[in-house]
Amino acid sequence: MYRALYRVWRPQRFDEIVGQQMITQTLKNAIMTHQTSHAYLFTGPRGTGKTSAAKIFAKALNCRHLVDGEPCNECEICTAITKGQLNDVIEIDAASNNGVEEIRDIRDKAKYAPTEADYKVYIIDEVHMLSTGAFNALLKTLEEPPANVIFILATTEPHKIPLTIISRTQRFDFRRITAKDSYDRMVYILQQKEVTYDEKALRVIAAAAEGGMRDALSILDQVISFGDNTVTLDDALMVTGSVTKALIADYVEEVTSHETKPALETMRQILQEGKDANRFIEDLIGYTRDVLLYQQAPEMVASVAMGENDQRFEDFAKQIDAEVLYQMIKTLNDIQQQMRFTTHPDVYLEVLTVKLAQLDGQATTPVATATATVNPSDPTVQKLAQQVEQLQDVVKTLRAGGSAPKLAAPKPRASSGPAVKKVNVSQIYPVLGAATKDDLVKVRDVWTDLMNILSVTQRALMHVAKPVAASTEGVVVAFDYAFVYQKAIDDQTLIDALGNGLDRLMGQAPKIICVPKDQWPQIRKDYLETHQTGGTQASTNEAPKEPVVEEAKAMFGDLVEVKPD
Numbered sequence: 001m002y003r004a005l006y007r008v009w010r011p012q013r014f015d016e017i018v019g020q021q022m023i024t025q026t027l028k029n030a031i032m033t034h035q036t037s038h039a040y041l042f043t044g045p046r047g048t049g050k051t052s053a054a055k056i057f058a059k060a061l062n063c064r065h066l067v068d069g070e071p072c073n074e075c076e077i078c079t080a081i082t083k084g085q086l087n088d089v090i091e092i093d094a095a096s097n098n099g100v101e102e103i104r105d106i107r108d109k110a111k112y113a114p115t116e117a118d119y120k121v122y123i124i125d126e127v128h129m130l131s132t133g134a135f136n137a138l139l140k141t142l143e144e145p146p147a148n149v150i151f152i153l154a155t156t157e158p159h160k161i162p163l164t165i166i167s168r169t170q171r172f173d174f175r176r177i178t179a180k181d182s183y184d185r186m187v188y189i190l191q192q193k194e195v196t197y198d199e200k201a202l203r204v205i206a207a208a209a210e211g212g213m214r215d216a217l218s219i220l221d222q223v224i225s226f227g228d229n230t231v232t233l234d235d236a237l238m239v240t241g242s243v244t245k246a247l248i249a250d251y252v253e254e255v256t257s258h259e260t261k262p263a264l265e266t267m268r269q270i271l272q273e274g275k276d277a278n279r280f281i282e283d284l285i286g287y288t289r290d291v292l293l294y295q296q297a298p299e300m301v302a303s304v305a306m307g308e309n310d311q312r313f314e315d316f317a318k319q320i321d322a323e324v325l326y327q328m329i330k331t332l333n334d335i336q337q338q339m340r341f342t343t344h345p346d347v348y349l350e351v352l353t354v355k356l357a358q359l360d361g362q363a364t365t366p367v368a369t370a371t372a373t374v375n376p377s378d379p380t381v382q383k384l385a386q387q388v389e390q391l392q393d394v395v396k397t398l399r400a401g402g403s404a405p406k407l408a409a410p411k412p413r414a415s416s417g418p419a420v421k422k423v424n425v426s427q428i429y430p431v432l433g434a435a436t437k438d439d440l441v442k443v444r445d446v447w448t449d450l451m452n453i454l455s456v457t458q459r460a461l462m463h464v465a466k467p468v469a470a471s472t473e474g475v476v477v478a479f480d481y482a483f484v485y486q487k488a489i490d491d492q493t494l495i496d497a498l499g500n501g502l503d504r505l506m507g508q509a510p511k512i513i514c515v516p517k518d519q520w521p522q523i524r525k526d527y528l529e530t531h532q533t534g535g536t537q538a539s540t541n542e543a544p545k546e547p548v549v550e551e552a553k554a555m556f557g558d559l560v561e562v563k564p565d
């Protein structure tokens with residue numbers, strides 16, 4: 001049977017944990033000087049070594065042949081812990097055992113001395129998933145810690161843990177792993193496995209994993225399976241979706257050469273790759289900063305993973321005026337602020353694109369002043385001014401709650417696009433019939449955790465989606481972009497993953513029904529009119545009456561804004 005790389009190459013010694021030297025050294029010192037504490041909290045992003053560190057710590061606490069704070073990994077105790085067979089080291093996944101009973105059970109059993117080892121160690125993974133009752137039970141145990149019992153709590157979301165618990169633990173924050181550390185670890189593993197690789201491919205994977213070693217190894221696994229025991233750049237690009245990185249470079253080159261129209265097209269293409277608006281802006285800021293940095297100190301960027309764009313990036317950095325880059329970053333930051341409060345980020349992106357294409361590096365003053373120095377009768381300037389005006393109107397209309405008027409020049413908007421599959425109301429209506437606010441709140445409570453269970457690519461898709469109505473039988477999920485909705489409904493693996501995830505988190509697996517967000521108000525309105533008022537209004541085109549709106553709020557909660565027509 002094939003075993004995943006991250007399992008096979010799971011670190012067995014503190015020295016093998018990548019990128020967390022400060023933490024591993026502190027833990028080793030604690031063991032060597034016998035100054036361990038009763039409870040530890042390991043926080044940090046996915047795949048940064050928290051649970052590996054916890055298991056190694058449990059071994060080091062109990063190993064009889066300790067060398068410099070490292071477990072021997074050969075004695076009976078060490079091997080039993082590695083296999084998960086030592087009764088005194090208990091691993092609990094709070095995501096599946098979040099009940100008070102389980103923690104009470106710990107309280108009762110923790111009282112008994114360890115049977116084989118010196119220390120009884122409880123490792124509670126995803127500890128933020130415990131219920132309030134379970135946290136209270138855990139707190140009682142931490143307040144009167146039994147002798148020779150050590151708790152290691154691990155979490156990706158420390159803000160969800162009560163302060164009363166945190167204050168009773170020694171906390172270690174695991175950092176994201178640098179691209180360099182992740183690269184080195186992959187090189188080491190591939191050399192051991194005698195798999196050939198392209199260095200650029202590994203840089204692409206390291207950058208895509210965004211600081212998670214486990215994600216890096218999962219991507220590497222997929223790339224190896226594609227490439228028949230070799231790691232090629234093409235496969236790495238395909239698996240990581242780094243195509244978008246090349247598109248970002250296209251976009252930046254287009255706006256800096258004042259080519260508005262191609263830039264708008266590239267922007268739409270990037271959104272179609274599944275990137276959301278905020279992420280797009282962040283990537284642009286990152287790219288622009290790298291170019292600036294490269295102009296000042298090329299050697300500092302040499303280590304940054306640039307993938308296959310090396311040459312292109314260098315050429316661009318050599319010819320672009322730094323002043324333009326500064327203006328770009330300022331404009332990007334401004335837009336990022338404004339976008340926080342909008343439900344239509346894609347419209348801002350269009351305004352942004354027009355603005356960026358206007359930057360000329362002539363002055364550090366705002367764009368408006370800069371353009372005033374240009375001949376206003378210049379046809380290009382007139383055209384751009386007209387486009388900005390149009391786009392500002394769109395933003396205004398959208399803010400006022402209306403629907404966007406069609407634009408003349410940049411025609412297809414990212415959210416419209418090709419014909420969208422019609423929503424199947426026969427699936428939605430039964431859910432709406434039994435929908436309650438409570439059910440929706442329940443789903444929303446576990447939504448972040450549900451997203452964490454998904455794969456990287458699935459999460460990217462779901463980033464623009466939110467639950468908008470729920471009954472015990474079904475959940476209606478609305479997607480900001482029609483093309484993402486389309487992608488989601490064609491992706492049965494994703495739908496299954498959502499169902500299974502909800503089952504795991506809530507103990508029930510409601511049916512997942514997707515809708516494009518712009519159709520949702522109409523669907524809901526139609527339903528209310530045909531079902532709540534005897535269908536009398538269904539044939540008319542009247543705006544919904546106030547009671548209908550009230551009814552909608554009572555039914556679905558006020559989580560969905562009701563827009564006046």
Ligand SMILES: [Zn+2]
Nearest residue numbers: 063072075078
């Ligand atoms: Zn040992």
